[in-house]
Amino acid sequence: MKTTLDFLKMKESGEKITMVTAYDYPSAKAAEEAGTDMILVGDSLGMVVLGYDSTVPVTIEDMIHHAKAVRRGAPDTFVVVDMPFMTYHLSREETLRAAAKIMQESGADAVKLEGAKDVITMIEALVNCGIPVMAHLGLTPQSAGVLGGFKVQAKTAEQGKQLIADAVRCEEAGAFSIVLECIPQQITESVSEQCQIPTVGIGAGVQADGQVLVYHDLIGYGDHRVPKFVKKYTDVYPGIVAAIKNYHEEVKNKEFPAPSHSFNLKEEERISLYG
Ligand code: KIV
Numbered sequence: 468m469k470t471t472l473d474f475l476k477m478k479e480s481g482e483k484i485t486m487v488t489a490y491d492y493p494s495a496k497a498a499e500e501a502g503t504d505m506i507l508v509g510d511s512l513g514m515v516v517l518g519y520d521s522t523v524p525v526t527i528e529d530m531i532h533h534a535k536a537v538r539r540g541a542p543d544t545f546v547v548v549d550m551p552f553m554t555y556h557l558s559r560e561e562t563l564r565a566a567a568k569i570m571q572e573s574g575a576d577a578v579k580l581e582g583a584k585d586v587i588t589m590i591e592a593l594v595n596c597g598i599p600v601m602a603h604l605g606l607t608p609q610s611a612g613v614l615g616g617f618k619v620q621a622k623t624a625e626q627g628k629q630l631i632a633d634a635v636r637c638e639e640a641g642a643f644s645i646v647l648e649c650i651p652q653q654i655t656e657s658v659s660e661q662c663q664i665p666t667v668g669i670g671a672g673v674q675a676d677g678q679v680l681v682y683h684d685l686i687g688y689g690d691h692r693v694p695k696f697v698k699k700y701t702d703v704y705p706g707i708v709a710a711i712k713n714y715h716e717e718v719k720n721k722e723f724p725a726p727s728h729s730f731n732l733k734e735e736e737r738i739s740l741y742g
């Protein structure tokens with residue numbers, strides 16, 4: 468399994484880091500088999516798996532439940548688990564307890580926290596306790612309400628400078644990597660130059676040291692609209708619906724199950740059944 472040190476070395480050598488989200492055993496297994504460098508159990512699971520319209524309702528129990536399945540599916544891949552909404556803000560103690568619970572119960576390798584400001588001290592506290600932390604700047608979905616929706620961030624030079632300063636503070640606080648979501652690529656370039664730790668972008672351009680995509684977006688699993696920055700590498704949803712429809716019709720027509728899907732009593736048993 469790769470470690471935080473390997474990710475640092477990958478940045479130094481110019482090798483891009485790949486990350487994909489996973490939420491259960493088969494998605495994690497597929498991600499590991501494909502050779503991705505890191506897996507994120509994102510709180511995006513609230514939207515793509517649980518059907519909420521934001522990540523706000525996701526709980527620690529939800530995250531742990533899914534992360535345990537991911538760990539079983541990808542035993543040899545570095546797994547990062549999102550700390551959900553409001554679990555790393557109220558106090559240092561509550562933050563540490565929440566992160567410890569996630570690490571111990573799910574077997575995660577690291578946690579991810581959104582935002583800068585007061586979150587910086589939480590990053591520092593967690594790293595001091597031995598918990599690797601991934602930071603997350605730019606579009607931070609847990610605060611979409613404050614940001615006024617899911618929109619591109621840091622669109623002015625002033626806001627860009629603020630984000631770059633925040634990234635440097637995350638690094639100083641001990642974060643091993645930073646997710647940059649939905650920002651102009653020029654800002655990504657500056658952050659990636661000014662930080663030693665790798666940036667992992669989503670909607671942040673090719674200048675990031677790595678990329679992350681949501682599993683369901685990458686494979687077209689679901690009928691949800693995908694943002695502009697997503698590339699669908701396949702589109703499995705129509706095939707899934709078609710297969711279930713086919714099954715539905717074959718059952719109605721008595722075409723399924725066929726003899727090949729059925730079991731038979733031996734001849735002598737058949738006779739005594741009716742005898
Ligand atoms: O929850 C998530 O999937 C994320 C990624 C978009 C970075 O945080």
Ligand code: NA
Nearest residue numbers: 509510511549
């Ligand atoms: Na997230």
